[in-house]
Amino acid sequence: MRIFTAALATETNTFSSICIDRRAFEASLYAPPGEHPETPTLCTAPITVGRKVCADKGWTLIEGTAAWADPAGLINRQAYESLRDEILDQLKAALPVDAVVLGLHGAMVADGYLDPEGDFLTRIRDIIGPDVFLAAELDPHSHLTAKRVAAANVFVAFKEFPHTDFVARAHDLWRITVETLEGRVKPVMSVFDCRMIDVFPTSRQPMRGIVDKMMAIEAADKDLLSLSVIHGFMAGDVPEMGTKTIAITNGVPEKGKALAQALGMELFARRGTFIMPQIDEKQAIAQALAIPEGPVVIADVWDNPGGGTAGDATVILAEMLKQKVTNAAFGMIWDPIAVEICMAAGAGATIPLRFGAKSAPGTGQPIDGLVTVKAVVPKAEMRFGESIAPFGDAAWIELQGIDIILSSVRVQSYDPSLFTALGLNPLERHILVVKSTNHFHAAFAKIATDILYCSAGSPYPNNPATNPYQRVRRDIWPIMADPHGPNFETS
Structure with a gap:
């Protein structure tokens, strides 16, 4: 087997005045093919895990560029396009391949691109054709757009916040990739739109219990390959911002749809209860x-x-x-x-x-x-x-x-x-x-x-009910009180 891997990742706060250019990627991580260090960054674990998996299987891993910039504001258009095209050219040179496994973040926004990952994945799909397996690991603080879902076969997101499990989830992604290439599974991805945006720390309840439950379901259900929650990223003013759930099953889409919906509605039912209580600076110091x-x-x-x-x-x-x-x-x-x-x-x-x-x-x-x-x-x-x-x-x-x-x-x-x-x-x-x-x-x-x-000062747009969004849809909580209710109307 020949598998191509690369990473292109950052998180864009569209309200931030700090723009990201190519130097920002170089300051955090820019690794040309074969030069990625042995230790992964947050969104490059598919590369380091892939090295071991492919070595164990005797497969050929073709590494492309890995680039990560610490989160900030809008990405310079030339920076995004140059990094994107660098990786796409590497993929073209690597053809034919049996699979593409990527490290992405999922909340990029660039000048001229409201959905860079959707653009990137679609271009990859155009290069490799409809039958080559395309998988990516995501940060849960991302935007799961319809364009991305249409382009990829599988997404696996970190379950933990704090993100202590990005290496473990890369192993999950590669497990599904290996089982697919060896013909043992036929993954089908089902997505549910929770119509909400919230903050989901897994260091406290109720999200701690929900993640534990997700992992127990994965272990017990032989048809289920993976469950993920896309938390969403409230500082990204893009049309498809919001919380989504993903269920990947072995060829049983109706079951996946039901699992994703059940998980999504459980999150919706507990909306507003996840975030940690906060105090102001005077109280905190006292x-x-x-x-x-x-x-x-x-x-x-x-x-x-x-x-x-x-x-x-x-x-x-x-x-x-x-x-x-x-x-x-x-x-x-x-x-x-x-x-x-x-x-x-x-x-x-x-x-x-x-x-x-x-x-x-x-x-x-x-x-x-x-x-x-x-x-x-x-x-x-x-x-x-x-x-x-x-x-x-x-x-x-x-x-x-x-x-x-x-x-x-x-x-x-x-x-x-x-x-x-x-x-x-x-x-x-x-x-x-x-x-x-x-x-x-x-x-x-x-x-x-x-x-x-x-909670001190106001450096971050932390209230989605009042944030000055220009592009975010209005049919999500807390912008709409109950978007799943009987009076729900799309707009």
Whole structure:
């Protein structure tokens, strides 16, 4: 067997002012054919898993380019088209192939393309023809458009949020691919539109129980090859934004349709109950100070670079300074210019510095102060599960008893190693502030005495009922109270 694999992925917050060009992919991950590292990034696990699967089977794996950019705003048209065409040309050169297995995210939006993945998959289908198997792994925070479903045979999405299972789901994708190519299964994909948009953290109920139930059904039902929930991505202003469910069966589409609908309606019935409770910055700091032992983690949930924001909001930090909090560490604030200044000054220097809150309204005001540069590290990295997340040149500064990590590459706070990479021991601080909606939870829960979710400022469009959408359909909850009800009308 000859199988082609590649990855092209990012997540687009269409409300973000930070555009993505080719350099953004190169800063996060750009790996030409055969140069992908042994460890996967979030959306490239099909490549690393595919290497092992094909080696074990004695099959030929032809690797194309792998490209991942940390989430931000609109993708530059030339950047998208050049990466797309680079991979398409590699596929054409690899023909004939028996299958194409891809790593995608699913929430890209580019200048001139509201559905880049749909465009990409359709072009691949045109190249390989109707009979070659086409499969892709998706991030659940994506848009499952009709164009994508028409082009691909199989989609498998991560089940967990935080996304701790992207390697496991790549194994599921390859299992289905192998069984299909060896003639043991005939996968049929069924999709149900939940007509809703919500946030589904699997670190708490009720979504924890639903995911466990999904996996139990997969294990028990011999006709079922995979169940997935596409959470949707509320910061993507595109026509088909919303939550969908996928059931892949072995040739029994009616059963798949029923399973996808049952799962989708269970999600709809519990709408509004999934997201973690949030408090403002004043409450978060007061509660953290009242907890006798640390570290207490405060998550700045909506200034999350993983959702396309800058990660430079200073609302929580300003309140900490106002309340004269000490013995706290803040990780991270994105400010490449401030990092450059700190690196020029060097470790041990005390300098006046302005940093943060440069990207957009709702992120607070820049912080001014006399800071001590504690450490500088070029090309810093942190862990994220089985992968590595680079955050570029970085500096550890101290301001009025608060330790702050400044980064030059936007990336959310995945793991305590973001602190230790600079030489700071997070276990020695009473309060840790991180910028992440929920991906931080898997790693930080292991060291935290408590976790507080804080909604501070307005860097992210976090209320779909009031977000200023221009393209999103109106027939979904909470824009419509009950789109499945008797008075439902399409518009």
